[in-house]
Amino acid sequence: xxxxxxxxxxxxxxxxxxxxxxxxxxxxxxxxxxxxxxxxxxxxxxxxxxxxxxxxxxxxxxxxxxxxxxxxxxxxxxxxxxxxxxxxxxxxxxxxxxxxxxxxxxxxxxxxxxxxxxxxxxxxxxxxxxxxxxxxxxxxxxxxxxxxxxxxxxxxxxxxxxxxxxxxxxx
Amino acid sequence: xxxxxxxxxxxxxxxxxxxxxxxxxxxxxxxxxxxxxxxxxxxxxxxxxxxxxxxxxxxxxxxxxxxxxxxxxxxxxxxxxxxxxxxxxxxxxxxxxxxxxxxxxxxxxxxxxxxxxxxxxxxxxxxxxxxxxxxxxxxxxxxxxxxxxxxxxxxxxxxxxxxxxxxxxxxxxxxxxxxxxxxxxxxxxxxxxxxxxxxxxxxxxxxxxxxxxxxxxxxxxxxxxxxxxxxxxxxxxxxxxxxxxxxxxxxxxxxxxxxxxxxxxxxxxxxxxxxxxxxxxxxxxxxxxxxxxxxxxxxxxxxxxxxxxxxxxxxxxxxxxxxxxxxxxxxxxxxxxxxxxxxxxxxxxxxxxxxxxxxxxxxxxxxxxxxxxxxxxxxxxxxxxxxxxxxxxxxxxxxxxxxxxxxxxxxxxxxxxxxxxxxxxxxxxxxxxxxxxxxxxxxxxxxxxxxxxxxxxxxxxxxxxxxxxxxxxxxxxxxxxxxxxxxxxxxxxxxxxxxxxxxxxxxxxxxxxxxxxxxxxxxxxxxxxxxxxxxxxxxxxxxxxxxxxxxxxxxxxxxxxxxxxxxxxxxxxxxxxxxxxxxxxxxxxxxxxxxxxxxxxxxxxxxxxxxxxxxxxxxxxxxxxxxxxxxxxxxxxxxxxxxxxxxxxxxxxxxxxxxxxxxxxxxxxxxxxxxxxxxxxxxxxxxxxxxxxxxxxxxxxxxxxxxxxxxxxxxxxxxxxxxxxxxxxxxxxxxxxxxxxxxxxxxxxxxxxxxx
Ligand code: FES
Ligand code: FES
Numbered sequence: 001x002x003x004x005x006x007x008x009x010x011x012x013x014x015x016x017x018x019x020x021x022x023x024x025x026x027x028x029x030x031x032x033x034x035x036x037x038x039x040x041x042x043x044x045x046x047x048x049x050x051x052x053x054x055x056x057x058x059x060x061x062x063x064x065x066x067x068x069x070x071x072x073x074x075x076x077x078x079x080x081x082x083x084x085x086x087x088x089x090x091x092x093x094x095x096x097x098x099x100x101x102x103x104x105x106x107x108x109x110x111x112x113x114x115x116x117x118x119x120x121x122x123x124x125x126x127x128x129x130x131x132x133x134x135x136x137x138x139x140x141x142x143x144x145x146x147x148x149x150x151x152x153x154x155x156x157x158x159x160x161x162x163x164x165x166x167x168x169x170x171x
Numbered sequence: 172x173x174x175x176x177x178x179x180x181x182x183x184x185x186x187x188x189x190x191x192x193x194x195x196x197x198x199x200x201x202x203x204x205x206x207x208x209x210x211x212x213x214x215x216x217x218x219x220x221x222x223x224x225x226x227x228x229x230x231x232x233x234x235x236x237x238x239x240x241x242x243x244x245x246x247x248x249x250x251x252x253x254x255x256x257x258x259x260x261x262x263x264x265x266x267x268x269x270x271x272x273x274x275x276x277x278x279x280x281x282x283x284x285x286x287x288x289x290x291x292x293x294x295x296x297x298x299x300x301x302x303x304x305x306x307x308x309x310x311x312x313x314x315x316x317x318x319x320x321x322x323x324x325x326x327x328x329x330x331x332x333x334x335x336x337x338x339x340x341x342x343x344x345x346x347x348x349x350x351x352x353x354x355x356x357x358x359x360x361x362x363x364x365x366x367x368x369x370x371x372x373x374x375x376x377x378x379x380x381x382x383x384x385x386x387x388x389x390x391x392x393x394x395x396x397x398x399x400x401x402x403x404x405x406x407x408x409x410x411x412x413x414x415x416x417x418x419x420x421x422x423x424x425x426x427x428x429x430x431x432x433x434x435x436x437x438x439x440x441x442x443x444x445x446x447x448x449x450x451x452x453x454x455x456x457x458x459x460x461x462x463x464x465x466x467x468x469x470x471x472x473x474x475x476x477x478x479x480x481x482x483x484x485x486x487x488x489x490x491x492x493x494x495x496x497x498x499x500x501x502x503x504x505x506x507x508x509x510x511x512x513x514x515x516x517x518x519x520x521x522x523x524x525x526x527x528x529x530x531x532x533x534x535x536x537x538x539x540x541x542x543x544x545x546x547x548x549x550x551x552x553x554x555x556x557x558x559x560x561x562x563x564x565x566x567x568x569x570x571x572x573x574x575x576x577x578x579x580x581x582x583x584x585x586x587x588x589x590x591x592x593x594x595x596x597x598x599x600x601x602x603x604x605x606x607x608x609x610x611x612x613x614x615x616x617x618x619x620x621x622x623x624x625x626x627x628x629x630x631x632x633x634x635x636x637x638x639x640x641x642x643x644x645x646x647x648x649x650x651x652x653x654x655x656x657x658x659x660x661x662x663x664x665x666x667x668x669x670x671x672x673x674x675x676x677x678x679x680x681x682x683x684x685x686x687x688x689x690x691x692x693x694x695x696x697x698x699x700x701x702x703x704x705x706x707x708x709x710x711x712x713x714x715x716x717x718x719x720x721x722x723x724x725x726x727x728x729x730x731x732x733x734x735x736x737x738x739x740x741x742x743x744x745x746x747x748x749x750x751x752x753x754x755x756x757x758x759x760x761x762x763x764x765x766x767x768x769x770x771x772x773x774x775x776x777x778x779x780x781x782x783x784x785x786x787x788x789x790x791x792x793x794x795x796x797x798x799x800x801x802x803x804x805x806x807x808x809x810x811x812x813x814x815x816x817x818x819x820x821x822x823x824x825x826x827x828x829x830x831x832x833x834x835x836x837x838x839x840x841x842x843x844x845x846x847x848x849x850x851x852x853x854x855x856x857x858x859x860x861x862x863x864x865x866x867x868x869x870x871x872x873x874x875x876x877x878x879x880x881x882x883x884x885x886x887x888x889x890x891x892x893x894x895x896x897x898x899x900x901x902x903x904x905x906x907x908x909x910x911x912x913x914x915x916x917x918x919x920x921x922x923x924x925x926x927x
Contacts, residue, residue: 027195027196033189033192033195033196035189036193036350037195038350038431039431039855040430041431041855041856043855044349044431044855073189074187075189078189086187087184090183090187091179091180091184091187092179094180094824094825095825096180096183097658097659097660097829098186098348098350098396098397098398099182099183099186099395099397100193100348100349100350100397100658102189103187106187106189125863126863127863127864130863132862132863133349133855133860133862134349135348135349135400135829135833136398136829137825137828137829138825138827138828138829138830138832138869139832139866140828140866140868141825141828143863
C-alpha cells in the first residue's frame with residue numbers, strides 16, 4: 001500500500017506491505033538507524049519513537065496505521081533546542097554505557113518531561129520509565145539525569161516550545 | 172578516599188545522538204541473511220537430510236557439516252562442531268545453515284529441508300551425568316574434575332563442636348545484553364572479513380583460522396557492541412564460522428542477526444550449579460574445616476566450562492580463612508545448550524553457596540550472621556585454599572565493616588525483626604496478615620565477596636598479552652590493543668591511564684579500532700583484566716615513550732632533559748610532549764605482559780597464587796516481602812568495593828550499580844529452565860530482568876588499597892559487583908523467615924510455600 005508519513009519534519013511517500021513495522025520502515029526504508037530493536041515484541045523500549053506526539057514502541061506499529069502520521073526519532077530530536085541540555089545531563093551523570101537502550105530513553109525523556117505537570121518524584125520517574133529496559137547501568141544514573149532535567153524550569157519551558165514548533169506548525 | 176573528578180565518557184555523545192553504528196546499523200551492499208536449522212531433540216542421530224526438489228535451490232546457499240574442513244570450534248577441548256554431523260547433542264544445535272538475499276524466501280527454503288532423526292536417550296539432569304550410560308564426553312562425562320586441599324579436614328572434624336550441612340542450587344542466567352548477537356562475514360579473494368558485536372576478536376580469528384585450516388586469511392573487526400557480559404565471549408565464534416562458511420560459498424556478505432527469541436533460546440548462559448557442603452565449626456562460629464562439593468551443569472560441549480569451574484572452585488571459600496579445606500568440583504556434560512561465560516564466571520555460584528552455608532551456621536548455632544562472617548574473614552598474611560598467602564591489597568574486613576556501618580545494619584536488623592513479629596504470627600496462624608499498606612515484612616542481609624582479577628592461574632603467562640603505542644604525525648599517542656568497548660568504559664579508561672602516565676590531555680590519546688590486522692593480541696576482554704593487566708602495559712609503554720624521547724632529545728642537543736607535567740626541560744630549554752612527539756612521530760613502543768615473578772601457580776597440584784590479586788566487596792540488601800502476594804523487592808542496596816584504585820571513579824560506580832542489579836535479578840527474577848532440554852522462555856516478557864520498578868536505591872562506596880602491579884594501583888572491577896549481590900538479598904530472606912533458602916532464583920511461590 002502507498003502511505004504518506006512525516007518523519008523528522010520531512011514527508012515521505014512510500015510503498016509498503018500493510019503489516020510492515022514502523023521500526024523497519026524507519027531503519028531499513030528511510031535509514032533512521034538511531035532507533036534500535038531489542039526484542040521486536042514491545043517489551044524493551046529500545047525502539048521507542050514519538051508517533052503523533054505519543055511515545056510508542058515502533059516495533060508494534062504496522063504500516064496500515066501510519067497514513068498521515070508524524071514520527072519523531074532520535075535523529076529528529078537532535079535538532080531540538082532542548083536536546084543539548086538533555087544530552088549534557090546524561091553525559092554529566094555518567095548515565096551511558098553500551099548505549100543501545102539510549103535512543104529509546106531519550107525519546108521517553110522528552111515525552112515524560114513534556115507531560116510533566118507537578119514536581120517530579122523519583123517514584124514517578126521509575127513508573128514512567130518501566131518500559132525502557134537497560135541491562136548495563138542499573139538505571140540510577142539515568143534516573144538522576146532525568147530528575148535533574150525535570151527540576152529545571154527553563155528546560156521544561158524549552159521542551160514545550162520545541163514541541164509546539166515540531167507538532168503544531170503543521171496542524 | 173577522594174573521588175576523582177568526573178571523567179565523562181568519550182563515547183556517550185555519539186550514542187545519545189543515535190549515531191553510533193552497531194552492526195545492524197551498517198549499510199552493507201548486497202548483504203545476504205543467514206538462517207539456521209536446528210535439532211528438535213536433546214539428543215538424536217541424524218539419519219538423512221533431504222532437499223525437496225520443488226524448491227529452487229539456486230536462490231539460496233546451503234552449508235552442512237560435510238562442507239566444513241575442520242568441523243570444530245577451536246576452544247579448550249575442540250569438541251563442539253560448527254554443525255552437527257551424525258549426532259546432535261542438544262535441542263537447538265545447528266545442523267544446516269543457509270543464506271539468501273530475502274528473508275521470506277529463506278523461510279520457504281527451510282520448509283523444504285527435511286531432516287530424519289532417530290531420537291536417542293539424553294542426559295537432562297546434571298546429577299545423573301557422571302554415572303549415566305549415555306556418553307557425551309569421554310568415558311564419564313566429566314569436562315573437568317578439580318580437587319583442592321589445604322590443611323587436614325580430619326583435624327577439623329575432631330575439634331569441631333558442630334557440623335553444618337547444606338545443599339545449594341543456582342539456576343541458569345541469561346546475559347540479556349540489549350543488542351542481540353550480530354555478525355557479518357564479508358568474502359574477499361583469499362580472505363574473509365568478520366565484523367560484529369564481539370567481545371574477543373582474537374577468539375573469533377582463532378576459531379576461523381582453524382575452521383578453514385589456514386586456507387583463508389581472517390580479519391576480525393570489532394563493531395560497537397550493545398552489551399556482552401560474557402555472552403559475546405565464546406558464542407560469536409560459532410556464528411562467525413557459520414557466516415564465513417556461507418559467505419565463502421555464496422560469494423556474498425552474510426549476516427547472522429539473531430532476534431531475541433533465537434538469542435535467548437540457543438546462546439550460552441551462566442552454568443547452573445549444585446553444591447553439597449559441610450562445615451565443621453566451633454560453637455562460637457569459627458569455621459575449622461570445610462568440605463565442599465560442587466557440580467556445574469556444563470551442557471553438551473565443553474566451551475569454557477573448565478575455566479569457569481576452576482574459578483568457581485578457587486572462589487569456594489569466598490572471603491574467609493579456612494584452615495582445613497577440601498574442594499571437589501566437577502563440570503559435567505548434559506544434553507542442554509552449552510553454557511559459557513557470564514560476568515562472574517563461576518564466582519556467583521560459589522559465593523552464593525558458601526554464603527548460604529554461613530547463614531545456616533548462624534541459624535543452627537543461634538549466632539548472628541554478621542558475627543559468624545566477621546569471625547572468619549580472611550586478612551593479610553593468611554592463606555587461601557591453594558596456599559596463596561595474601562601479601563597486599565586485602566580488604567575483606569574493611570569493606571565488610573564499611574558497609575555494615577553505612578547501612579546501620581545492626582539497628583535495622585533489630586527494628587525489622589520487631590516489625591515482622593506480628594505479621595509472621597498472623598501468617599503462621601493463617602490469618603490475613605495485612606492491616607495497613609505498610610504492613611510488609613522487612614529484611615536486611617549481608618554478604619562479602621571477592622573476585623580474582625585477571626586470568627586464573629598461569630593464564631596470563633600463557634597468553635602474554637601484547638599492546639603497541641604509536642605516535643601519529645599530530646604528536647598523539649595511539650593505543651593498539653585487542654580490548655573491546657562493550658559499554659563498560661574501556662576506551663575512556665585506556666585514555667585516562669595513558670594520558671595520566673604521559674601527563675598529557677586525555678583528548679590527545681587515541682584508541683585505535685580493534686581490527687586483528689592491526690592490533691596485537693593483548694588477550695581477550697574478560698576476567699576483569701583489561702584495566703589491571705593491559706592497563707599496566709599502557710603505563711609501561713608511557714614510561715618507555717618518555718625515556719625514548721629523552722634519549723632522542725639528548726642525541727639531538729647533547730643535553731639531558733627532564734620530564735615534568737607534559738614538558739621536557741633542560742636548563743633554559745623547554746619543549747612540550749606534543750612538539751616532541753611531532754618530531755619523533757615514527758616511534759612505536761610494544762609491551763608484553765608477564766606476571767611479576769613473585770606470582771607463581773601450579774595448575775596441576777592447584778597450589779600457589781591462583782590470582783595475582785583480588786578485589787573485595789561487601790553488600791547489604793534491604794528487602795521487603797509483601798505478606799499477601801509474597802512479592803519480594805530490594806528497596807535499598809549498599810555496597811562497598813575495594814578495587815585498588817578507581818581509574819574512572821564515576822564509571823566505576825556505574826559498573827557497580829549495573830552489576831549489582833544483574834545480581835539482584837539473579838537472586839529474584841531471572842528464571843529460565845530447560846524443560847526436556849528446551850528453554851522455557853522467549854524474551855523479556857517471560858525472562859524478567861530488573862526494570863526501573865525493580866531497582867533499589869543504591870548506596871555505593873569505593874575504597875582504595877593499591878595493588879603494586881596495577882596501573883596506579885588499580886585492580887579488576889567488571890565482574891565483582893554481580894558476585895555478591897544475590898547472597899546479600901537472600902540473606903535478608905533468612906533473616907525475615909528464619910528458614911533455609913538454598914536455591915536461586917527465589918520466587919514468590921517459594922516464599923508462599925513456607926506457609927501454605
Ligand atoms: S524492539 Fe520494540 S519494544 Fe523491544
Ligand atoms: S546502556 Fe546498555 S542497555 Fe542501557
